Amino acid sequence: MTDVLTATPARALDTLEVLEAEAIHIIREVVAEFERPVLLFSGGKDSVVVLHLAAKAFWPGRVPFPVLHVDTGHNFPEVLAFRDDTVERLGLRLEVALVQEYLDDGRLQERPDGTRNPLQTQPLLDAIAAGRHDAVFGGARRDEDKARAKERIISLRDEFGQWDPRNQRPELWSLYNGRHTPGQHVRAFPISNWTELDVWSYIEREGIELPPLYYAHEREVFRRDGMWRAVGEVSPPRPDEPVELRTVRYRTVGDMSCTGAVESDAADVTAVVREVAQSTLTERGATRADDRISEAAMEDRKKDGYF
Amino acid sequence: MSDTITAPSTLFRFATAGSVDDGKSTLVGRLLHDSKAILADQLEAVARTSAERGFGAGTGFDFALLTDGLRAEREQGITIDVAYRYFSTGARSFILADCPGHVQYTRNMVTGATTADAVVVLIDARKGVLEQTRRHLSVVALLRVPHVIVAVNKIDLLGYDRGAFEQVAAEVRRVTGELGLDGVHVLPVSALEGDNIVERSANTAWYDGPALLELLESLPSHDELDTEYDPFRLSVQLVLRPQGGFAPDVADDPQRAETFRDYRAFAGRIGSGRVRVGDRVTVFPSGIETAVTGIDQAGASLDEAVAPQSVALRLADEIDAARGAVIAAAGTLPEARREFEAELFQLDPRPLAPGTRVLVKHGTTTVQGLVASIDAKRDLDTLEHVPATSLEVNDIGRATIRVAADLPLEPYGENRHAGSFLVIHPSDGRTLAAGITEQ
Ligand SMILES: Nc1nc2c(ncn2[C@@H]2O[C@H](COP(=O)(O)OP(=O)(O)OP(=O)(O)O)[C@@H](O)[C@H]2O)c(=O)[nH]1
């Protein structure tokens, strides 16, 4: 025993190393215990990081599950291109659920405010059922929102995809209990404990590629609800909203019609890490019009089966 | 500036505990606010809601709203489930679990405490140690949370009176002494006013100890305490055999792919200790001894790895091992057991009685089990074991459990991972109880 006691202490793992180890452990647990997992992959930074972690978890093999994209039809073209490149590079199967199809055949109606984020729930649940997926990986983080701050890492959904925040299973140590009855599934959030800054620091450390709109670039934008909105087919400016050329970047990517850009000259990952560390607004507060509607917007959507 | 941002920080997890309304969420909100972890839009939302509810006669700020994120919580002014919040101060990143105090949600408090490096137990200075305070302190003691901090709160309502604090502190010391908790830190705070939260307060000039945040920044985490001396353990999650195809960096290089053709490694997270290439290990359940020939972490080969890293181990001999196997430092595994005594935290409303068929999840295995007997439960006033025939929700008690396959259980006090398990309902899958093994 004495040689152990006198050994030089190993360097303590740093925060990112511990978070990475936790995430890989979760991903492996889910793959080991579930039949048909799938990863929600939008090309957004959080899902890119989860996919990167999955690739590390199973190296030198390939990621042993497909990815699913719920496509609002309101996409940034560069994000779609990034999605397709990534899937191809990693040799993954891509499942796509199209919100547009639901609008076309009347199963869903366009909302008066034009945003399609809340419309993703039904296509998502149908895609989970069609793929018979019993576990769905997501890139949600608890620091994003008050309701997300309450969710378990392995979170049970009933047959209707609903989350019951008042009746969650206890989650003890790192013993995840994902047992479920037919029809139920779980959502698994490997980066629950990461902050926006952790995600960016990890992207920097690992040299992870992202869609270019996360970095400062010039874009035609107009001001709405206190945010810069991109000029695009699905999000035209109104006559009283003058279009300007600004240097902006995105902190989140989602439905193009309601995701705002922030003014920034952070053109590379190091600059973004610095900017995020000094930010005075949360990423959702700064960039998501739909989350500003009410204090409980996210909780209500999650109860219905949203990500 | 960029130096301080990218400088590696270490992670510290802590949870709040204590009786309902003793000020846990307020303390958390205050801590986040005073350590500048609250951003402008969050602050604005809380100020708006505080004003709408007439908190503090219009001028106040209800800090609890920063963590009570569910609609039902805000409407009732209580915490129902754990809220996880994050902040960092220079050298440390904190994961903070704000737990509910209400007895009905004890299971959620246990959830927050199992992973904690420290628990901050709040006590309302006017009320002293309540039944729920005792319950939480017992949970913390039994779970061997490395550090216990007792914050005697609402000291502002007692005019920052030293005598009042000393009285509660003495009561706390008596109770924690009975529980066998040592090294407990007791400090006077006002969560609402911010006294002794981030900085030492002039209002309590008679108190010469550290502020809460100073303590949290200086205490060593569970992993910092343990990795050095604990024997190596890794529960195998799955065996990596890249038959379904190689990762792109391997596949694109035919020569490299050839060297990985027979790759076989045991993937898992190091539960305790450290491992080096060349180390002798014993594999449970076969009992075969072999050597570690490689430690892989996604393309990188490591010379050594420590808890809690996730790695893949290559072994010298072809060993028949699958998910559920445990790889341990040679000769350190205790005898496997089919029947054992354990302390159970009953979390489900359905009582647990002898004869109940259950599943037991331990490490990376789940096996059939049977509650052979309920031996005792703890009286929360004395914390002594008293006779019992079943465990009701929120009871902590002792049971004997029989399992259908060998489990490499170890005393929880010696090894958190190897000594903890879940008791699961075999058909609906709910977690019935959290269990820890005793000596
Ligand atoms: N005067 C004073 N009031 C406080 C202090 N801390 C909390 N309070 C008040 O006590 C009440 C309960 O506070 P919470 O923070 O919600 O209590 P809690 O412990 O989180 O309650 P649960 O989570 O429901 O168990 C609120 O009205 C707070 O404003 C304090 O230091 N001084």
Ligand SMILES: [Mg+2]
């Ligand atoms: Mg509370």
